[in-house]
Amino acid sequence: SYVLTQPPSVSVAPGQTARITCGGNNIGSKSVHWYQQKPGQAPVLVVYDDSDRPSGIPERFSGSNSGNTATLTISRVEAGDEADYYCQVWDSSSDHHYVFGTGTKVTVL
Amino acid sequence: EVQLVESGGGLVQPGGSLRLSCAASGFTFSSYAMHWVRQAPGKGLEYVSAISSNGGSTYYANSVKGRFTISRDNSKNTLYLQMGSLRAEDMAVYYCARDPTGDYADNYFDYWGQGTLVTVSS
Numbered sequence: 001s002y003v004l005t006q007p008p009s010v011s012v013a014p015g016q017t018a019r020i021t022c023g024g025n026n027i028g029s030k031s032v033h034w035y036q037q038k039p040g041q042a043p044v045l046v047v048y049d050d051s052d053r054p055s056g057i058p059e060r061f062s063g064s065n066s067g068n069t070a071t072l073t074i075s076r077v078e079a080g081d082e083a084d085y086y087c088q089v090w091d092s093s094s095d096h097h098y099v100f101g102t103g104t105k106v107t108v109l
Numbered sequence: 110e111v112q113l114v115e116s117g118g119g120l121v122q123p124g125g126s127l128r129l130s131c132a133a134s135g136f137t138f139s140s141y142a143m144h145w146v147r148q149a150p151g152k153g154l155e156y157v158s159a160i161s162s163n164g165g166s167t168y169y170a171n172s173v174k175g176r177f178t179i180s181r182d183n184s185k186n187t188l189y190l191q192m193g194s195l196r197a198e199d200m201a202v203y204y205c206a207r208d209p210t211g212d213y214a215d216n217y218f219d220y221w222g223q224g225t226l227v228t229v230s231s
Contacts, residue, residue: 033217034143042204042221043154045145056220086154096143096170096215098156109180 002091004101013079016089018074020104025068032088034063038083039083046085047072074106082108111135111220113205113219118225125195125229131188131205131222139163139183144218145190147201157203158190162211173199192227200229 005023011017022032032050035043045054047063050070060075074081085103117129125219131143145157155191158179183185188205203225206218 009140031217035218042222042223043218045217045219048204048217048219075219087216088217095154097168098146098159100154100156103153 002094002099004011004087004089004099006087006101006104007084008102009105009107011109012074012077013109014077016077018077018106020072020074020085020087020106022070022101023068023074024079026091027068027070027089028066030065030091032063033088034061034072035061035085035088036081037052037086043086068102073096077106079108082106088089111207112206113220113222115203115205116227118203118227119147120230121195122229122231123196126193127195127227128193129190129192129203129205129225129227130136131190133186133188133207136207138181138186141212142207142216143181143188143212144213145179145188145197146204146206146218146221147203148204148224149198149201155201159213160188161213165199166213168213177179195201195227195229197229200227204227 034047036046037043046061050065051063062073085104112134114132121127122125144159160179180189205222207220208216209219
């Protein structure tokens with residue numbers, strides 16, 4: 001089964017840059033997608049296909065993917081970015097096929 | 110505007126059944142594959158099931174295979190999840206989510222509903 005590992009938490013000051021990693025075996029060969037989930041709300045897609053942004057998502061959100069690590073970068077962090085973030089890939093050999101990362105809580109100091 | 114509205118959640122006893130619905134609007138429902146994803150209280154996201162745009166193909170995670178059935182009625186723009194033999198570990202918020210294509214393989218979820226809570230307890 002394919003496992004995606006994320007740090008449980010990331011803390012960042014307003015205006016600084018937050019980097020959230022998603023580790024998986026040869027994840028660079030897969031397409032990685034990222035979701036933001038604020039408390040009590042449904043997830044929202046913020047990056048798809050490694051680095052593309054859906055319409056309406058600020059340019060401050062960007063993604064990269066290489067080797068065994070994918071990264072979601074949030075530039076010029078704002079208080080409203082405080083949320084849980086999940087990475088996701090498709091892995092046909094896994095039980096769930098759609099695999100989610102363990103999630104990262106981003107705290108804005 | 111794309112909208113997905115789940116309903117049907119509630120309290121059910123272990124071993125019981127429940128049917129969830131997801132009413133879709135704001136897009137051509139019959140053109141898109143659909144998914145169910147769940148989230149246990151305080152936990153992460155877990156994939157549950159998928160159905161192709163025409164309903165001809167379905168997929169289930171092993172954890173629900175044989176107990177849950179996904180279906181859709183394209184004439185009513187509605188997605189369903191029939192859940193049976195419910196267990197304590199099935200307790201979660203269930204989200205329906207749209208696939209950006211008509212086939213559910215190797216994609217992501219571009220729109221999500223607000224979720225409906227299923228509580229399994231005696």
